Amino acid sequence: MRQLVGFIITLLFSVSAAAQGCSDAGFCTIPSFSPQDAANGKFKVELRASLEGSEPGALIISPQLWLNYAVSESVKFNVKVPFWFVNDAELGKVTALSDPIISASFRISNSEKAAFFLTGGFRFGVGNATNKGLDNTDLPMDYQPTLGTTDIIIGANVKFNSYSASVGLQYPAWQYNKNQNVVQSSINNPLIDPIPLEYYRKADIMARLDRTWQIGNWQFKLGLLPIYHLANDELLSSENTGYITIEGSQGLTLNIPFGSWYKYNNWTFGLDGGFPVVTRDARPDGLTRRFVLQPRIALTL
Numbered sequence: 001m002r003q004l005v006g007f008i009i010t011l012l013f014s015v016s017a018a019a020q021g022c023s024d025a026g027f028c029t030i031p032s033f034s035p036q037d038a039a040n041g042k043f044k045v046e047l048r049a050s051l052e053g054s055e056p057g058a059l060i061i062s063p064q065l066w067l068n069y070a071v072s073e074s075v076k077f078n079v080k081v082p083f084w085f086v087n088d089a090e091l092g093k094v095t096a097l098s099d100p101i102i103s104a105s106f107r108i109s110n111s112e113k114a115a116f117f118l119t120g121g122f123r124f125g126v127g128n129a130t131n132k133g134l135d136n137t138d139l140p141m142d143y144q145p146t147l148g149t150t151d152i153i154i155g156a157n158v159k160f161n162s163y164s165a166s167v168g169l170q171y172p173a174w175q176y177n178k179n180q181n182v183v184q185s186s187i188n189n190p191l192i193d194p195i196p197l198e199y200y201r202k203a204d205i206m207a208r209l210d211r212t213w214q215i216g217n218w219q220f221k222l223g224l225l226p227i228y229h230l231a232n233d234e235l236l237s238s239e240n241t242g243y244i245t246i247e248g249s250q251g252l253t254l255n256i257p258f259g260s261w262y263k264y265n266n267w268t269f270g271l272d273g274g275f276p277v278v279t280r281d282a283r284p285d286g287l288t289r290r291f292v293l294q295p296r297i298a299l300t301l
Contacts (some may be wrong), residue, residue: 032105032119033166035210037268044068046298053290054142058088074107084145092133096145114160123151129179138181141286148177166208202231225255248281268298
């Protein structure tokens with residue numbers, strides 16, 4: 001009971017905190033890395049609605065379709081298809097498909113207490129992040145429905161009793177982000193012409209540790225999620241090999257993820273969220289949020 005009270009206090013703090021929302025390039029919420037309700041069926045379809053407060057101030061609504069298929073007890077496939085709605089009275093609005101994620105997890109070892117998994121996947125960038133605002137210039141990356149890259153995701157997970165521990169790497173293998181708002185925001189030297197420069201994002205690694213509590217048909221989780229941006233992002237010239245380093249974009253974001261869900265027959269109703277206690281100095285990728293809440297409903301067949 002003391003643990004549950006501690007969870008509730010943390011949840012209330014997260015709702016009222018002035019900190020900014022999680023910085024998630026996509027791999028933190030893949031089912032094999034993030035604890036979910038146990039599913040006994042072969043197929044699960046899930047609807048989520050991510051509500052995110054952007055740094056510029058607008059509310060981002062991202063309805064998401066998740067499809068999970070178990071080939072066997074050891075092999076599972078997951079597909080995330082997100083959509084993107086944002087409307088800022090001063091900057092503009094976007095309604096678009098966002099970057100889908102496909103992943104597969106493989107159980108390589110299993111015992112009475114622990115199970116080990118390997119995971120691989122891709123986040124597919126659906127554009128070059130140049131959606132325009134009301135002034136016909138590129139909207140900030142916070143409002144863009146895509147990172148403008150296609151990323152490789154690899155990682156491992158171990159589940160031990162009520163604990164889950166994961167490590168992962170998300171590497172932007174193909175880069176085609178041409179967002180000029182990043183360029184204008186990152187260059188202080190007026191003598192540099194920003195037009196031929198393109199934004200290049202570096203890789204992220206994450207570690208995730210979660211604890212789950214079971215109370216009847218209810219389950220609760222609370223965790224620790226550090227994400228480290230491996231190097232400073234860069235602005236590269238399309239005409240020569242010169243580059244400009246975006247200082248402060250390398251570094252650590254430390255997040256506190258939380259969630260709860262209720263199971264009724266084949267249905268699951270849940271709510272997830274998270275907030276950071278440490279953030280990087282510069283976040284040109286636009287992943288920072290003032291808050292993140294994600295209600296979800298799932299049916300297992």
